[in-house]
Amino acid sequence: MLAKLEQAATAESRSTELVLMFAGHSLAVAGARAALRLA
Structure with a gap:
């Protein structure tokens, strides 16, 4: 159970x-x- 929760969290x-x-x-x-437009 805990391993599955850890997997889901990862x-x-x-x-x-x-x-x-x-x-x-x-x-x-x-x-x-934007920079190219302003240049």
């Missing part, structure tokens, strides 16, 4: 990391586009 934090990475990447791309 999967949850991994997907959260992926979402944060993707959001950070999207922000970086948007920032680069």
Whole structure:
């Protein structure tokens, strides 16, 4: 039981990391586009 909960928690934090990475990447791309427009 506990092992299953740990597995679920690990999967949850991994997907959260992926979402944060993707959001950070999207922000970086948007920032680069804005900088290019202003340049």
